[in-house]
Amino acid sequence: MDAILHGDEAALRPLVARHATLSARITLRHADRVVTMQDKPAQVMRHGQGTSMFATIDAVKDGEAQAAVSCGNTGALMAVSMLRLRKLPGLNRPAIASLFPTPTPGKMNVMLDMGADVKADAGDLLQYAFMGASYARNGLAIARPRVGLLNVGTEEHKGRAELQEAHALMGTRAEAGSFDYVGFVEGTDILSDRVDVIVTDGFTGNVALKAIEGTARTVGDLLRQSLTSTLLAKLGALLAKGALGRLQRRIDPRRVNGGVFLGLNGTVVKSHGSADATGVAAAIGLAYQLAQAHFIERLAARVASAEGAGQDQPGAGPGDTGTGTGSSPTE
Amino acid sequence: MDAILHGDEAALRPLVARHATLSARITLRHADRVVTMQDKPAQVMRHGQGTSMFATIDAVKDGEAQAAVSCGNTGALMAVSMLRLRKLPGLNRPAIASLFPTPTPGKMNVMLDMGADVKADAGDLLQYAFMGASYARNGLAIARPRVGLLNVGTEEHKGRAELQEAHALMGTRAEAGSFDYVGFVEGTDILSDRVDVIVTDGFTGNVALKAIEGTARTVGDLLRQSLTSTLLAKLGALLAKGALGRLQRRIDPRRVNGGVFLGLNGTVVKSHGSADATGVAAAIGLAYQLAQAHFIERLAARVASAEGAGQDQPGAGPGDTGTGTGSSPTE
Numbered sequence: 001m002d003a004i005l006h007g008d009e010a011a012l013r014p015l016v017a018r019h020a021t022l023s024a025r026i027t028l029r030h031a032d033r034v035v036t037m038q039d040k041p042a043q044v045m046r047h048g049q050g051t052s053m054f055a056t057i058d059a060v061k062d063g064e065a066q067a068a069v070s071c072g073n074t075g076a077l078m079a080v081s082m083l084r085l086r087k088l089p090g091l092n093r094p095a096i097a098s099l100f101p102t103p104t105p106g107k108m109n110v111m112l113d114m115g116a117d118v119k120a121d122a123g124d125l126l127q128y129a130f131m132g133a134s135y136a137r138n139g140l141a142i143a144r145p146r147v148g149l150l151n152v153g154t155e156e157h158k159g160r161a162e163l164q165e166a167h168a169l170m171g172t173r174a175e176a177g178s179f180d181y182v183g184f185v186e187g188t189d190i191l192s193d194r195v196d197v198i199v200t201d202g203f204t205g206n207v208a209l210k211a212i213e214g215t216a217r218t219v220g221d222l223l224r225q226s227l228t229s230t231l232l233a234k235l236g237a238l239l240a241k242g243a244l245g246r247l248q249r250r251i252d253p254r255r256v257n258g259g260v261f262l263g264l265n266g267t268v269v270k271s272h273g274s275a276d277a278t279g280v281a282a283a284i285g286l287a288y289q290l291a292q293a294h295f296i297e298r299l300a301a302r303v304a305s306a307e308g309a310g311q312d313q314p315g316a317g318p319g320d321t322g323t324g325t326g327s328s329p330t331e
Numbered sequence: 332m333d334a335i336l337h338g339d340e341a342a343l344r345p346l347v348a349r350h351a352t353l354s355a356r357i358t359l360r361h362a363d364r365v366v367t368m369q370d371k372p373a374q375v376m377r378h379g380q381g382t383s384m385f386a387t388i389d390a391v392k393d394g395e396a397q398a399a400v401s402c403g404n405t406g407a408l409m410a411v412s413m414l415r416l417r418k419l420p421g422l423n424r425p426a427i428a429s430l431f432p433t434p435t436p437g438k439m440n441v442m443l444d445m446g447a448d449v450k451a452d453a454g455d456l457l458q459y460a461f462m463g464a465s466y467a468r469n470g471l472a473i474a475r476p477r478v479g480l481l482n483v484g485t486e487e488h489k490g491r492a493e494l495q496e497a498h499a500l501m502g503t504r505a506e507a508g509s510f511d512y513v514g515f516v517e518g519t520d521i522l523s524d525r526v527d528v529i530v531t532d533g534f535t536g537n538v539a540l541k542a543i544e545g546t547a548r549t550v551g552d553l554l555r556q557s558l559t560s561t562l563l564a565k566l567g568a569l570l571a572k573g574a575l576g577r578l579q580r581r582i583d584p585r586r587v588n589g590g591v592f593l594g595l596n597g598t599v600v601k602s603h604g605s606a607d608a609t610g611v612a613a614a615i616g617l618a619y620q621l622a623q624a625h626f627i628e629r630l631a632a633r634v635a636s637a638e639g640a641g642q643d644q645p646g647a648g649p650g651d652t653g654t655g656t657g658s659s660p661t662e
Contacts, residue, residue, distance in 0.1 A: 040488065101549075102549070103549055103552055103553065103556075115483050118483060118490060118491050119491065150538060152446050152449060152533070152534055152537040152538065157371065159449060159534070160449050160450065160534060186538070186541045187537070187538040187539065187540065187541025187542035187543075187544070187545055188541045188542070188544055188545035188548075189545070190542055190545060191545050191546055191549040192545065192549075200538075202483070203483055203490070203491060203535065204534065204535055204538050206483040206518070207481060207483065207517070207518045207531075207535050207538070207539055208518065208538055208539060208542040209518065210517045210518025210519045211518035211519070211521055211539045211542045211543050211546075212518075212542050212543070212545075212546045213518070213519055214518055214519035214520065214521060214522050214523065214543075215522055215542075215543045215546040215547055215550075216546055216550060217519075218432075218433070218434055218522040218523075219546075219547060219550045219551075220550075221434050222434065222578055222581065223554070223578060225434075225578075226571070226574040226575060226577060226578040227571055227574060227575075229574050229577075230573065230574055232570050232571065232573065232574070233570070233571040233573070233574035233575075235567075235570050235571075236566075236567040236568060236569065236570030236571030236572075236574075237567060237571060238567065239563050239564070239566050239567030239570065240557070240558055240563065240564040240566075240567030240568060240571070241567075242561065242563065242564070243557040243558060243560050243561055243563070243564035243567075244557060244558075244564075246557060246560075247553055247554060247556075247557040250553065
């Protein structure tokens with residue numbers, strides 16, 4: 001893998017030069033300006049030419065790069081990505097998908113939308129299901145993902161009107177999306193083994209993501225307080241250090257924080273603004289994997305088949321057959 | 332404190348008889364029927380006469396009990412409570428408020444609505460702020476609560492239209508509600524010390540509550556796995572047992588699970604359906620404390636003052652001065 005690094009050359013060159021293996025694989029591309037966390041998406045879209053964010057997305061648009069990674073302003077990155085890469089044909093709202101750990105070692109869940117848009121109607125939620133299932137196949141090697149719709153209860157009559165409608169749609173369209181629809185799921189299921197893909201609107205998804213991050217952090221802080229509260233606890237923590245370290249790595253949000261923009265003509269991975277080297281490396285690894293799997297071509301085929309939501313057209317179009325059955329990445 | 336216990340007398344009498352101190356304080360009241368978890372709220376409202384749930388709420392309505400506690404079907408309990416106790420004058424939507432632990436020992440946060448209704452407009456969110464602040468004063472002894480509005484970011488321009496409107500309303504009405512409005516907060520703030528009361532609609536609140544519960548449980552499960560994974564870890568866990576036990580009690584959802592229905596002419600505390608003795612005891616303790624504080628009279632005064640949302644009427648009506656300045660519970 002080679003990379004193009006966009007930004008202030010004077011600042012970046014000495015940092016890259018410190019690592020010989022990195023220097024050989026990185027092409028530095030100077031950008032005069034950056035998008036800040038305070039910039040509003042609409043302004044960046046109009047006046048963002050010349051920023052490192054524009055240059056990064058344009059490298060994907062021009063086919064120079066197969067995927068983009070950024071730790072910048074999420075709203076601006078989505079706006080620039082939509083402007084330059086354009087939505088996949090037939091897609092209404094792109095979405096951001098994130099990964100969540102589960103009790104099963106190595107098993108991760110996908111949830112979307114994490115905040116690309118604050119609202120979603122029933123048709124949008126169906127498209128999220130198709131895209132999330134495709135991502136689970138190509139990014140996580142889950143041949144036939146189980147998809148759940150996030151609600152306030154698992155009973156059929158619960159929730160908002162658009163959820164009732166989406167519930168009906170998913171039941172009839174699951175076969176075309178090559179996923180199993182498990183019905184309504186609740187907040188407790190996000191980190192569970194009950195489901196592989198959790199579908200929700202971007203407002204709810206963003207609140208849930210941050211609630212989960214905040215809880216993991218608070219429980220971790222309280223655990224550290226506890227394990228330094230007495231001499232005996234300190235000694236115990238010392239003995240269990242190896243095991244606790246493995247636990248920490250497993251639930252470390254920096255390792256799983258790559259949010260992927262789904263629904264565009266190009267792969268864009270958004271890493272946390274506060275990500276450290278571990279977090280950025282995880283995001284780059286994810287981008288590499290998706291590029292290798294020719295994910296965008298597969299996703300486009302799936303979105304096209306989801307479009308037949310109103311029609312009786314099972315198994316429409318060439319889909320991503322994924323890692324379960326696929327051998328050639330372009331099939 | 333004395334209690335009236337509603338339910339199947341044949342089943343309950345031998346259970347109560349086992350505890351002499353309990354027997355002396357409990358009056359058993361037979362009910363032929365119960366509301367099940369599968370019953371739909373609308374059906375229970377129409378045909379629920381004679382159930383233990385109706386009898387429990389009616390005891391509050393008739394002034395026989397100062398507060399009700401139930402572990403039953405939340406939707407049905409809210410429907411029956413609204414039907415029999417009626418909403419406070421001027422209130423649009425009642426809400427369910429729950430408590431959340433924070434990194435500061437003994438400090439709890441209030442969040443509402445946890446799912447009484449799946450939607451809320453700007454006026455509803457303002458009423459939630461007034462009610463949540465009043466609950467924080469009377470239930471948690473926080474003289475001047477800091478109230479935040481849950482959103483997908485803290486920037487002013489973010490979020491749905493009703494949140495923008497509620498944001499403006501809260502800024503101008505905070506003084507009348509005797510709270511400090513801290514602006515938008517995010518999911519990461521729910522368990523933080525940044526805020527005392529988190530206001531959101533019932534759909535988002537319910538998802539966040541369950542996401543937090545699920546995360547705490549998953550992290551706890553993973554911690555247990557880790558601490559039994561090696562001999563060294565087991566030994567460490569044994570030494571740190573006391574400290575880990577204290578941590579577990581602090582974040583134990585059973586101890587903090589009393590959800591309170593706010594906005595009715597009577598105090599109703601809803602405990603988890605899966606609550607054990609510890610959980611039910613916590614819910615009863617909360618109901619007792621609120622009854623002692625004459626919470627409903629104070630809440631009614633606050634709701635009346637929130638009604639002046641469109642008017643320039645600061646500090647309207649007699650409010651709950653709370654535990655910070657108050658001495659007499661009826662002031």
